[in-house]
Amino acid sequence: MIRFDQVRKRYPGSDEILRGVSFEIAEGELVLLTGQSGAGKSTLLKLMAAIERPTSGTVLIGNQNISKLRPAVIPYLRRKFGLVFQDHKLLYDRNCFENVALPLYINGVTGSDAAKRIRAALDKVGLLNKEKAMPITLSGGEQQRLAIARAVVSRPSILIADEPTGNLDESYAGEIMALFNAFQQVGVTVIVATHDVNTISQSPHRALHLSQGLLEVQITEFA
Numbered sequence: 001m002i003r004f005d006q007v008r009k010r011y012p013g014s015d016e017i018l019r020g021v022s023f024e025i026a027e028g029e030l031v032l033l034t035g036q037s038g039a040g041k042s043t044l045l046k047l048m049a050a051i052e053r054p055t056s057g058t059v060l061i062g063n064q065n066i067s068k069l070r071p072a073v074i075p076y077l078r079r080k081f082g083l084v085f086q087d088h089k090l091l092y093d094r095n096c097f098e099n100v101a102l103p104l105y106i107n108g109v110t111g112s113d114a115a116k117r118i119r120a121a122l123d124k125v126g127l128l129n130k131e132k133a134m135p136i137t138l139s140g141g142e143q144q145r146l147a148i149a150r151a152v153v154s155r156p157s158i159l160i161a162d163e164p165t166g167n168l169d170e171s172y173a174g175e176i177m178a179l180f181n182a183f184q185q186v187g188v189t190v191i192v193a194t195h196d197v198n199t200i201s202q203s204p205h206r207a208l209h210l211s212q213g214l215l216e217v218q219i220t221e222f223a
């Protein structure tokens with residue numbers, strides 16, 4: 001469960017970006033986070049993953065209040081999260097296998113155990129036949145799927161994606177959303193920030209809409 005209670009966020013010298021945001025996301029739910037460019041979607045995702053701290057209010061992940069966590073505990077909390085960004089943040093001097101391997105190697109998982117998990121993650125996103133390819137040789141949609149494989153290889157319970165379909169044409173965007181649906185169906189909590197109107201209109205999931213620092217909760221109708 002993820003709960004925000006009257007969360008406010010101001011960066012040093014900035015206006016107030018979030019002005020008292022409260023919502024709850026159940027375990028295993030898929031939720032869209034919508035709003036115009038600059039509305040604060042990335043800020044809200046960063047607060048969720050404890051990359052940023054609220055100026056005031058409470059952010060609960062499970063039963064942990066992340067505003068009160070000691071810095072030493074934050075790396076453990078982060079292991080719950082898989083993160084996917086619009087610009088992929090792939091390493092272009094490493095092949096696909098090595099890109100997906102990175103989070104495992106950082107956590108000390110290596111050898112045949114790691115290889116099995118890396119290939120399972122590549123398989124889930126349809127890139128098993130590309131493990132030796134360099135990311136630059138992949139299409140935009142494939143690069144985004146590679147970033148998703150890297151995000152899920154550590155089997156996170158929460159998957160956060162920030163504009164994952166932003167640079168992609170409609171068919172690729174549909175593929176990416178289908179992947180997120182598949183992860184939700186196996187119990188992962190998924191939060192996708194997007195201003196892609198197609199993604200929003202075709203989604204049967206709940207959408208949280210940010211506007212002027214405040215949240216409106218929308219229930220999207222089935223298309």
Ligand SMILES: Nc1ncnc2c1ncn2[C@@H]1O[C@H](COP(=O)(O)OP(=O)(O)OP(=O)(O)O)[C@@H](O)[C@H]1O
Pocket residue numbers: 011012014017035036037038039040041042043044195
């Ligand atoms: N580290 C920072 N320091 C100061 N201001 C920031 C910082 N990060 C974001 N902002 C400001 O916070 C506001 C919200 O930014 P944020 O990236 O959260 O919005 P967004 O809805 O994700 O936008 P986009 O869809 O364009 O990515 C913007 O005005 C931005 O300039």
